[in-house]
Amino acid sequence: MQRRPSLARLGLTMAAASALVFPTAAAQAVTASPDVSTPVAISTPEGETMSYIVNVSKINYGHLRKAERGITAAGGTIVQRWPQIGVFVVHSTKADFLSKLRSSKNRAIASVGPTRTAPVKEGTPAGAKPGKNSQKGTQGFLGYDTGEATAAGPALDPREGEQWNNTLIKADKAHEITDGSRAITVAVVDSGIEPDHPDLQDNIDVRRSVNCSNAGRVDTSSTGWFATTSGHGTHVAGTIAAARNKIGIVGVAPGVKLASVKVVNDDGFIYPEYAVCGIMWTAQKRIPVANHSYYVDPFQFWCDDQADQAAAKEAVRRAFAFAHRRGVVSTAAAGNSAYDLANKTTDETSPNDTTPIKRELNNTCHDIPAELPNVVTVSAIDKESELASFSNYGNGVIDVAAPGRAILSTYPGQRWASLSGTSMAAPHVAGVVALLKSTHRDATANQITAMLREQATDHQCPAGDKKCTGTPAYNSYYGDGIIDALAAVQR
Structure with missing residues (x-):
């Protein structure tokens, strides 16, 4: 799948960024393999x-x-x-x-x-x-190291010093300038948010929260968007915008608001109709930033050459394109299968809602939303800035990298937990995008994305690692580099 190179390497200025047209699904199909993927009855x-x-x-x-x-x-x-x-x-x-x-x-x-x-x-x-x-779902690729959940500490005992991740991306330095604007809301398109968590409750935008997990219908009931069977969305939310309130931790953009857009049902599935509902709600409510830490069930990869998969994939693509036109910057996790998304071969995990089969894949098969146009795709790194062992990667697929191993964040039961996954990396990027939007209110989605990628810190491939391809300026592990929160608020 051909992805856009960084604007810096194209020599484009910010003035030209808004006119940039990224490749469409039709354009990408030119590179597709003629081989037929394995059908699923x-x-x-x-x-x-x-x-x-x-x-x-x-x-x-x-x-x-x-x-x-x-x-x-x-x-x-x-x-x-x-x-x-x-x-x-x-x-x-x-x-x-x-x-x-x-x-x-x-x-x-x-x-x-x-x-x-x-x-x-x-x-x-x-x-x-x-x-x-x-069957029970896998919440797309939301599997992660469960780590240890810790009980609420004293109200005046912040755990900000444990957040190596914020230090690595310079969020702590960015906070000396701004925590982000209350006028900016980030949609947490996930499993719901605990409404009374002390680190989150003051930042939740209740009016723009929704439940989409009931057949893909819009449910605006007062409790539909609550976390029920999964703590995943609550953890993601804290990484983005846990409040600066002398309790627990601090998010990347603690001054912005959060909308809980629930797309995970109680069995753990994110079906296409749920995802479309969540994306469309975000766009219609003009929420400028949305985080998507999942892949769409029941297929890890959806193939265009299979009619039974192509229609749902096209609906999700249309939804993201609509959101992009409405100014939404969407961040998405790359996945936790240590898979080279640029060179697909087989998949033995799909469909995950009945009986998985071994499938041969071709270049029409994509992880959605991570491989769709108009999405910022994020790989996960550890404390040493090395690619996490579980993270997917791919030359022309990954846009930027962010911390994703042992990330301390909010968790249901008014607790905090340390979890790992690309699901934990993507919300760091959503937080930086929220800071960018806070300081560049009139910037378009293309301009915000361009700034994010231009400001990222280049990181070269590990010596001798043949799986990592590309240059220090852009490669299959880090994309355009590791995100930089300080640069986001200085420009």
Whole structure:
């Protein structure tokens, strides 16, 4: 997958950055291998509620209405409409729904495909009987070293001195200038945030928090965005913006606000319809920064040459493109499989909601959202600034690097915990982006991203490490370098 080189190496100035057009999915397809990836059979038993994505071919009223009529005629129930990007989330109990819609010759429909390989548990608005699903999700690649959660300490006993990560990226120096602006909100697109954590409660933007984990529908209930079965989102939130309040730790941008955008269900899955809902909510609410520390279930890699995967992947791509047009800077974790994303071979972990199979991959197969356009992709480093052993990497894929091993942050139960993963690295970048946005309020998403990458500290490949390719200015482990919070507030 061809990614944009840094603006500094292109010789572009900031004035030109806003006009820069990054490669689209269509442009990237030119480099795709002609080999066919391994198909995954998806069973749709009669009577079981299955979930689908339908993408329209043109985003206008006529095509949307024609697509709706086709969906209904084939036996589908529309769960959520996203007319801005021409996407429908649909449930059906009909075994032949997919084949009927694909053979209908409805020109308003560009693609249709399932969003999961297991039946739906949450049901539909029409009250269809939920399907059975006894599997447990992996929360995309949200697996990490659980570390040790520690009880709340004395109110005046800050643990900022334990935050090697903030020192490494010079966030501590940046805080001598600014903690960030209260006018900036960062969307934590994740598993929810503990609402009464003492290090977070004053920074949560309740009005712009939402739950998207119920079939991909927008749930604005007062408690829907709370953390329920996972502490992941709470940990991510603290890294971004734990408050400067003489309690616990300090986030990279402790002065900004946080929106809890919940996209993880209680079984640990982040299905495409959940992710699309979260991204679209962020864009519609004009939240300027969003962190995505997950990959979209049930596939670690979604392949364009497989119709049953391409439709959902396209819907997620459309959502991120819409968010980018609305000025959202999206940061995403690269993943924890020590995988070279630029040279894919096989995957033995997907689909993770039924029975995984060994799949042969080609260049149309991507980790989403990490490998989508309009996303800042982040690898993880340790205290010595070396690539963490678990971190994915890839020449032309990684944009920047950030601390991701043994990161102390907030955790449910009004505690703090030390966790590891690229999930922990990405929120450092979201925090620096929030500082950039705080000090450059009128900058576009492209300009903010360009500054982030230009300001990053170059880091060369380890001597003798043949997996790391590139130059000190840009390589497969560090991208454009290690992020720099101080530079973000000095410019």
